Amino acid sequence: MKLGYVLPALLIAAAPAPKSPAQLFGPLYHAVEMRGIFPDSKTFADAVPKRTAAAILADYARCRCDDDTALRQFVRVNFDLPGTPAPPPSSERLPLKAHIDARWPQLTRATPRVPAGSSAISLPRRYVVPGGRFREMYYWDSYFTMLGLARSGRQDLVEEMVVDFGSLIDRYGRIPNGTRTYYLSRSQPPVFYLIAGLSRDARTLAVRNRQLRAEHDFWMAGADTLKPGQQRARVMRLADGALLNRYWDDRDGPRDESYREDVELADRTPGRDRRQLFRELRAAAESGWDFSSRWFGDGRSLATIRTTRFAPIDLNSVMVGMEQAIAANCATLGDRACAASYRAKADARIVAIRAHLWTGRFFADYDIDTGNPSGFVSAAMAFPLFAGIATDDQARATAAALVPLVGEGGMRTTLIGSGQQWDDPNGWAPLQWIAVAGLRRYRETALADRITTAWLGSVEREYEASGKLLEKYDVVERRAGGGGEYPNQDGFGWTNGVTRALMAP
Template identity: 50%
Template sequence: MHPRSRLAGLILASLLCTAAATASGPSPAPPLPPDQQWQPLFQQVQGAHLFGDQKTFADAVPRQDPTAVLAQWRSMQGRSADLAGFVAEHFVVPGEAAAYVPPAGQALRAHIEGLWPVLTRTTDRVDPRGSLLPLPKPYVVPGGRFREVYYWDSYFTLLGLASSGRWQQVRDMVDNFAWQLDQYGHIPNGNRSYYLSRSQPPFFSLMVDLLATHEGEAAYHRYLPQLRTEHAFWMRGAAGLAPGQASERVVRLADGQLLNRYWDARAVPRTESWTDDLATAAQAPQRAPSQVYRDLRAGAESGWDFSSRWLAEPASLGSIHTTAIVPVDLNSLLFHLENTLARSSKVAGDGKAARDFARQADARQRAINTVLWDATQGWYVDRDLERGQTRPALTAAALFPLWLQVATRPQARQTAAAVEAQLLREGGLLTTTVNTGQQWDAPNGWAPLQWVAVDGLQRYDQDALARRIGTRFLRTVQAVYDSEGKLVEKYVVDGSAGGGGGGEYPLQDGFGWSNGVTAALLDRLCPSRQRCNTAQDVGNED
């Protein structure tokens, strides 16, 4: 079948699928996403490409109850209906955020500290007709098209807030994530109804760790219920899982070891990338569209959306098979969660639970250091469940076992040597070694992965390499700031310094986690007893 014909068929199938889901019963709380609430209008608007960014309409708010809006739209069918005019009349559509212009001559750190109020939002009350979900306390958004809080982004934002001494904001954001765990049973990708079917890399335990550096052991006791909820979400389906089987986010390998993968509860196009996902599925006629959608969504849960890490064929997004991959970074994060639960349980006086979580952490560490370690190449890898073998490519995810102290010292030394030889570039750390046009591949470097590298390498006394990575990335950030007056979502680190490219949307300004990591690196790499305000203050990389 011609890809265009297949795409048309997928559009029809998605309409029927969503109609069935909407008609199956009353809307539950939490609310349904727009692709279910507003269909078929939603699909028609997205299919007509009224907006350059498909997220725009997903974030729009109907001026009336969605049922009334749909009734009016249906009454116009068969006549010469002006779709753009109808949307303008019946929806409040978000506009582009005004560009923030820093005061002339402002140093890099001062710019970051000046941005915190600009990026702070308070949405304890929201319009229930829209997709935004309320949060009880203020929070910091990334910026640009990202008008809501994001789960794993926020940990790196919190590093910057802590650097600025904004501990009340740190506490507020951790409280918001705890509230979401209580409200939804997990932390969604972001506070939008269309993100509720998935999470993001589990950083909540690291947020509690960060807050505990300021508040002490009481933080572990306070958030113990939510830490347990987080773990239960990621481990749901583990009980009774037979060797060689997987259920949601849990995988039991043939030898009985238990590890995790990314997943999404829905298997339809992403609300915020609807027509993109339809087109991707149309380019993979040999695969069931629902599986392509699920794997795209799971890739979004990973935070690496998208990367050659998840692709069977690096040049083809349609070959994505995220749910068939056991990722090393995810399992390292869950090792940290289990250790944090052991510590929190001990603080709470529950010795039995502390021992149980410690045993789970030990078992996961053994699995990571065997199943996800490539002894021949000397670095950590992901595992492909479909092929029953590891995926040999070196990526920046290989540093997570160092950062979260999963690795042995010999494994850390070998990983560091491989990273220095293959991923270190003039502007910082590459994400992968291949350039596919996906944003989580070369030549891009991402702020969170620079922090993972620097902090992780220092934990294993690889200080020289850590400093080279950190100072090179700071120089990249400084160069873009000096020339353009802003920080951006991602950077080119392979060659000339500049904003990164690739992916599904234009480069975004802001930017929450770049701000946070830059501030944290200025602190970490600054000569003792000084306060560094620019990359130049940090000095050279040796």
């Protein structure tokens, strides 16, 4: 199979984003979601219309759909609903490593074409989905999934997914949160430099580097015109002129996939501007930490979320990694001016991070409104170690600061039990990998080994109990995790990937 993705010859600018289901179906979408026709808001977001939106809306205007039964029937007549994911075939329980290796084909999809009107986005090659309600390819999830694919000997899928991600940049100028139209207004932590780095096809380096530079342009859009103290979209200029990034979303309405939850929260919070609240929720979804007390004004309540008022330590760490990767690629390709430019960008960002995001004991998010690092203790403090930003002294201090997060089952996300899924007592596969890799980079091997052993123990324990690998784990009680907007999902892409990568070959 030929893996190359050919950029359309006349492509000059990114294509306009297609409308999301909520934008297409307006009043019908609002009614279906707010009346709870489906328990999971994502169900209707992923439904495929059988006719044009105009025809369906015209019939809806004439529909006597005042009761839920009539509305449910109208939806079923006019839409194909997503099916329930089939459970993996029953068989004799395999050892964990063999189970993961055997699970990849069950999570592999191909959508070179999608039905008209679908929220799905086509991809040129095969890809791996997380599992459960997550039926599409996701951005930062996929890097951690691909680590396991590579360890399982599935380099073919790794190369195909690199092509898929590059195709999204070529079409939209960004990699969306996931391959649905309703995700196109936001991205996720920009780890394409890590994804592209998994490719073994040296012939595609120039293409991948062009795509990386386009992604960098997306994250830095508007930076050139910013004055000290200003922010625009995903970029901010501090009072001393330093440039940093933040999470954002180009839309400010309820998320299609969590429409009811967002509207109900806004209804319960009359003192906040609804549009701003929706933007803050969406920005947290771009962060991948949806949701966490890390973003809350009062440290406890989702109603006080203020994601866009931080320059996050994880985001700015991976931005350094992206800039350094582009510089290295440019040097390999013989473009000295490009290499020098991006090296300077990375060096300036490192200076800014050390100056503004270091508390004296660990790295934390920079609070735009206070002009200081937040001091919030979370697993995100490991990202500067992963990216090689910390000095040796900072790395030792960070390792000590991470210790309270580490329990018998792995590393907790925060020390706050807010009931949100990116808070205590939950541990997540990607954060285990970032911490372990970062600690090992600075020779903090004892703590790295402790986290590895504890995490693998949690995954193994649950697998023996249920036969499943889960999206998240309670690493305090060493059981399935909880909290958040939806039930814990099994499958599960990044848990499979990180677990397989941490296991001995």
